[in-house]
Amino acid sequence: MKKVPYRNQFSKILGLTLIAFLFYTVPATAQDDASGEVAAADAGDAKKGKALFNQNCAACHALNRKMTGPALANVEARLSEEEGLDKEWLYSWIKNSPGMIKSGDPYANKVYAEFNQAAMTAFPTLTNEDIDNILAYTAAPPPSAPAAAAGASDGASGTATQAGGVSNEIILGALVLVFGLLVVMLLLVNKTLQRIAQANGVIVEKEKAEKGLPLWKAFAKNQFLVLVTAILLLLGSAYFAYGWMMQVGVDQGYAPIQPIHYSHKIHAGDNKIECKYCHSSARVSKHSGIPSLNVCMNCHKSIYEYTGNPEGPSQEDLENGYTNEFYTGEIKKLYKAVGWDETNQKYTGESQPVEWVRIHNLPDFAYFNHSQHVSVAGVECQTCHGPVEEMEIMYQYSSLTMGWCIDCHRETNVKVEGNEYYEKIHAELSKKYGVDNLTAAQLGGLECGKCHY
8 A cells, every 4th residue: 555645744743733732731721720729728619608608698698688687798898898897707706696796896786786686696616617618609709600501501502403403404305305206216117117018019908997886875775884883973972972071070180370480399399398388287177278478488588589400490491481580580479469578678568469270179069188188197298199399380180080089098008007096996997807907998988978978
């Protein structure tokens, strides 16, 4: 094989260039990172500080707005410029604020008087390094990364969409071209065969079918076929009519849009809030109840915006419009409904009713008691309502038909041990049936009067 000198020379030059580029770029980057780490170590780690801030401070403080306590953005620089206080003062204040108030410190007492004479919680377990990290976080500039990331993701998705569109057009064009070629080939084959037939003197004649009775007349004369067809049509009509009537009042999958968007996925899923914290009446009442807005405000007095997942919203959430701004806007709707003044942190008294749309609605002739199932039987909410911790929009998971309830009564074992509600009857029924596991059906769960009174 003949060698090509210029190709080998070109490869050597390219390789040396890449090595030189890596040699000068990587050390410089590493040096910059190292210097950045040293600087971060001296001034505190803002990333660690954010975690400490959310864990210890976020319940009462925000960076850029007044809440239960003052805003903490650039707090170290502000106190140094306006009050002449150094970091040592902050160490003492955060670790033992009540002690500084009692000692007569002027600024400590000023803050104490300004915020309704409520002393800040002391954090003696925080080290000076922890406080440095928190201060580094409060001094950090407002993050612009999410917007840039969103823009980048939008650009990336746009590019991907555009690329996908071009690819689809190419595939469609290729299919059209192939189809056109097939049509042309068939026409050519047809003409070729006709020429061959003519050259050999073969004449192809199309046979004409003999005229007979029309199909519908032949069908009408066959009485047996007419009878069978009529029976099949009647049976099919009855089947579909029965199926349609059996769906009357069955709203499985019903997911209405609520006036204020509430995500069970965020509350029950991400934040692990127990169902019965909001639906507390399910323990003691027939109905589970709609939580009052005061229950929402127990948390949302301090949670005034949704920061979401640190990694950002998923692609599915972005497609559905579930962004951090969207959830924050829903919190503002809550504030408007209860009449909450964010600036002054107090109620205005101007509330508005929220017209929630009911999802689960049993017929009036059916009796169902939540407390009997939740408190006595110990049935989990997910048994009837499905995986609510995964639902962005709440919907009716089960059919809630009589057959569905009866099947549950037949298959579900009643918790016998430690159940005082059935303490005596459990003992008698265990002797009667000779088994330890008793179903709701054996306890009368199939009697008509239990549900239809």
